Amino acid sequence: MERVYISKIPDYVDQEVTIKGWLYNIRSSGKLMFPELRDGTGIIQGVVVKSAVPEKVWEDFSRLTQESSVIVKGSVTKHPKKENVFELQVTDLEIISIAEPYPITPKEHGVEFLMDRRHLWLRSPRQVAILRVRNEIIQSIRDYMYENGFILFDTPIFTPNACEGTSTLFSTDYFDLGKAYLSQSGQLYAEAGAFALGKVYTLGPTFRAENSMTRRHLTEFWMMEPEMAYCDINEDMDLIEDFMEYVVQRVIKNCRSELTELGRDLSKLENVKKPFPRITYDEAIDILIKKDIPLIRKTENGEEHIRPFPWGEDFGAPHEEAIVEDFDKPVMVHRWPAEAKSFYMKRDPENPKIALGVDVLAPEGFGEIIGGSQREDDLKELEKRIAEHNLPMEEFQWFLDLRRYGSVPHSGFGLGIERMVNWICNLENIREAIPFARRPNRITP
RNA sequence: UCGACAGUAGCUCAAUGGUGGAGCAUUCGGCUGUUAACCGAAGGGUUGCAGGUUCAAGUCCUGCCUGUCGAGCCA
Numbered sequence: 001m002e003r004v005y006i007s008k009i010p011d012y013v014d015q016e017v018t019i020k021g022w023l024y025n026i027r028s029s030g031k032l033m034f035p036e037l038r039d040g041t042g043i044i045q046g047v048v049v050k051s052a053v054p055e056k057v058w059e060d061f062s063r064l065t066q067e068s069s070v071i072v073k074g075s076v077t078k079h080p081k082k083e084n085v086f087e088l089q090v091t092d093l094e095i096i097s098i099a100e101p102y103p104i105t106p107k108e109h110g111v112e113f114l115m116d117r118r119h120l121w122l123r124s125p126r127q128v129a130i131l132r133v134r135n136e137i138i139q140s141i142r143d144y145m146y147e148n149g150f151i152l153f154d155t156p157i158f159t160p161n162a163c164e165g166t167s168t169l170f171s172t173d174y175f176d177l178g179k180a181y182l183s184q185s186g187q188l189y190a191e192a193g194a195f196a197l198g199k200v201y202t203l204g205p206t207f208r209a210e211n212s213m214t215r216r217h218l219t220e221f222w223m224m225e226p227e228m229a230y231c232d233i234n235e236d237m238d239l240i241e242d243f244m245e246y247v248v249q250r251v252i253k254n255c256r257s258e259l260t261e262l263g264r265d266l267s268k269l270e271n272v273k274k275p276f277p278r279i280t281y282d283e284a285i286d287i288l289i290k291k292d293i294p295l296i297r298k299t300e301n302g303e304e305h306i307r308p309f310p311w312g313e314d315f316g317a318p319h320e321e322a323i324v325e326d327f328d329k330p331v332m333v334h335r336w337p338a339e340a341k342s343f344y345m346k347r348d349p350e351n352p353k354i355a356l357g358v359d360v361l362a363p364e365g366f367g368e369i370i371g372g373s374q375r376e377d378d379l380k381e382l383e384k385r386i387a388e389h390n391l392p393m394e395e396f397q398w399f400l401d402l403r404r405y406g407s408v409p410h411s412g413f414g415l416g417i418e419r420m421v422n423w424i425c426n427l428e429n430i431r432e433a434i435p436f437a438r439r440p441n442r443i444t445p
Numbered sequence: 446u447c448g449a450c451a452g453u454a455g456c457u458c459a460a461u462g463g464u465g466g467a468g469c470a471u472u473c474g475g476c477u478g479u480u481a482a483c484c485g486a487a488g489g490g491u492u493g494c495a496g497g498u499u500c501a502a503g504u505c506c507u508g509c510c511u512g513u514c515g516a517g518c519c520a
Contacts, residue, residue, distance in 0.1 A: 029483090030476040049477075066470095080478075101455085106481045107469055108457055112512055168518090185520090210518055211446065223520060296516090316516080359520095371520060416520030429513095441512080 001073055006042035009086050012076045019044070019088065022123070023068045023099075025106055026061070033061050037072060037088070043125065045079075046072060046088040057093050066105070067123070069096040111429070118436055119445045129258035130432055133251060134421045138203070140250040141224055141415075144243055145201045150226055153193035153200035155186030157207075160395055168209040170219075182207035185414060188344070188399055190227035191375060194410055195402055201226040203417075211440045215429040216367055218418060220438035227412035233346075233356040233374040236411035237332050240360060240370060241274040244330060248272040251424055264426050268364060271328045276360075280335045284323050285309055293322045312337045321365045330369075334358040343385040345373040346409075358413070366423040372413025379403040 004017040021039030028034070031050040036043055050058050064070065073092040079085035104120055114121045121127055145152070158172075158180040174180035186202035193200035202225045209219065226239065252259070252269055259266060279287075288309040295313055297305045309319065315333075324331050338347055338355040348354035360370035376382045382403055386396050421433035431437035436445065 025481080027479045027482050028476085029479055032477045032479075034479050034482085036480085045480080047478080051477090101471065103455070103470090105456070105470055108481090110457075110512090113456070206520080208519070212518060213513090214515070214518095217519075221520065314518090368520065414520060419520055 006037070006039050006044045009042070009044055009076055009088075010084075013078060013086065014075065016073065016075050016091075017088070018071060018073050020071045021069070023064050023066060023070055025066060026064060028062070033058075035061060035064065035072075035090070037070070038123070038125075040128070044086060044088055046074060046090045048090045053091060057090070060093050060095055061090075063098065064095070065099045066102040067099040067120075069099070070094065071096060111431075115431065115437070115442060116445075122435060125261055127432065129255075129261040130421065130425050130427070131435065132258045133255050133262075133425050134417070134433065136251050136255050137247060137420055137424065138222075138417065140247045141203065141243075144246045145226065148199075150199045150201045151193070151197045153186075153190055153197065153202055153227075154204065155183065155189035155193075155202045157183045157205065159183045170207050170209045184208055185223065185225065187225050187227065187412060187414065190225055190412060191399070191402055191410065194227040194229045194412070195406065195408070199226070199228045213440060216419065216422070218430055218434065218437055218439060221434070222417035223414050224417060225412060225414045227410065229408050229410045231374075231411040232409050233334060233358060233411055236372055236374060236413060237276075237278060237334065237358055240332065240358070240372065240413060241276040241330075244276070244360075244370075245272060245274050247420070248424065259425070262425050264424075268328070269424065271363075272330065276329050276332050277327050278332045278334060279323075281333055281337065281354075282311075282335070284315070284319075284333050285311060287323050287326075288319055291322050293319055295319075312339060314340045317367065320361050320367050324361045324363055324365065328363060330363060331361045332358050333361065341373070343389045343391065344375050344382070346376045347381070356411075360413075362419070362423040364423070364426070366419065369419040369423060370413050370415050372411065374409065374411040377403060377407045377409055379407065 001016050001018045002012075003020060004012055006019060006021070009017070019037055019039060021037045024036040024038040024043055026033060026035040033046075033048040035046045035048065037046055048058065048061050071094040072088065072090055074088040074090040077087050077089055079087050102120070103117055104114070104124065122131070142152075158174065159182075160177075160180065169181040169184055171179045171181050184206050186204065186206070190200055190202050202223070204222065205220055206223045207220055208217075210217070228235070228239070231239075248269055249272070252266060256266075259269075293309065294306050295309045295316075315323070323333065334357065335348060335354050336357045336359075338345070338353055341355040341357045345355040345357045348356055355373065357371070357373040359368050360372075361367060362369045376385060379400060382400060383393070386393055418430050418433040421427070422430045425433070427433060431439065
């Protein structure tokens with residue numbers, strides 16, 4: 001009897017099959033039982049008729065507990081009442097393991113309770129759907145990059161210095177060489193890769209030791225960072241919109257049932273097609289002024305300081321929301337005040353106060369999911385920036401070499417994988433977007 | 446780090462300062478088409494911790510711990 005995955009069950013109507021999985025739930029009705037079986041690809045309801053199975057099979061079913069592992073044989077039939085739903089008319093049962101009382105019931109649970117049992121929570125249909133979407137997002141990123149000539153370029157996780165010199169890093173002892181830091185970005189190394197291979201991308205974990213306790217932050221998250229030689233900020237944005245359209249449309253195509261399980265409004269995602277709106281930072285500020293969204297800062301004595309949004313400040317959550325709400329696509333905000341951005345960004349030749357950076361804000365208030373820029377390619381300018389930011393010049397000599405030996409205009413961006421999952425799946429909190437989320441207050445399981 | 450809110454049965458929640466309850470889960474019984482199945486019964490509690498106010502505290506006050514959300518920072 002053929003072993004079949006539940007996702008393939010519609011191909012086996014009226015045939016005898018074997019399903020290997022776990023008991024998700026069971027209802028009984030005296031001389032009938034309805035076990036729900038899951039195998040990672042789906043859930044199917046079995047029908048056990050007392051008079052139609054050996055006594056041992058009936059007794060074994062009545063011993064089963066939630067999440068017991070079982071191998072079940074039976075024939076596939078159409079559901080008597082529901083269209084496109086199939087059942088298994090059970091003939092035989094083999095118990096692999098009886099589960100102890102399972103803590104996660106098909107009822108509501110709090111987030112802390114579930115996160116303490118994340119290793120079990122992953123089995124529930126919603127989490128399975130999210131992780132399948134995550135898989136499709138990452139696979140479509142890899143396929144897009146491969147098909148467009150990008151070379152996967154793996155960058156180190158142990159690094160000797162702060163990549164951007166801004167956020168706090170995790171540190172660890174590194175033999176006789178002092179401290180090593182966990183990478184917060186592979187970008188600087190990817191720039192070396194771009195000069196060797198033309199177009200590269202990194203895809204791996206990155207680390208930020210910021211004590212950020214919000215629905216959008218992790219201390220360990222996955223980032224995808226393309227880097228292209230002979231590429232300016234406008235071509236960078238061309239790539240962003242082409243790439244994002246590809247990924248989103250492919251997830252819609254291949255993960256329709258998962259997105260439905262998550263209750264996702266697909267029409268919102270179907271809008272994600274090029275071109276995306278491109279607005280400058282100055283234009284974004286005009287929107288904030290027009291909508292009367294002020295900048296609110298708390299002073300040290302706790303008083304709120306409210307003023308019209310001033311040029312030079314970075315946007316907070318309410319500002320991002322106001323900028324995005326008039327659009328039904330991701331919005332690219334470009335040409336930022338240089339002071340608010342990293343040292344490596346190239347200045348606008350037309351205005352030295354402007355950096356050629358771009359942030360991509362996801363629709364529906366999901367906030368920033370991409371940050372990118374054209375990189376400073378002039379040796380003297382870059383040296384000046386490193387000095388201004390009080391970064392260790394010695395550590396950056398290899399990075400400066402890229403400007404000494406055949407410097408070219410180049411650009412790239414960083415995409416937060418979990419933020420992409422967060423948005424596409426319409427999640428409440430980013431901790432569901434990765435199998436085992438790492439946040440300041442959690443490192444287990 | 447700062448701010449707001451919360452912590453009661455295994456879980457999700459209720460309880461005017463006056464005898465701590467319900468649903469689910471668990472165990473037992475019933476039911477031949479159930480869909481978070483249903484019906485009946487049983488067991489299950491140091492109300493986060495430490496102080497204080499009061500005749501009396503789950504409830505009010507102080508401190509601490511833990512969590513959620515938000516701010517800052519960012520992908």
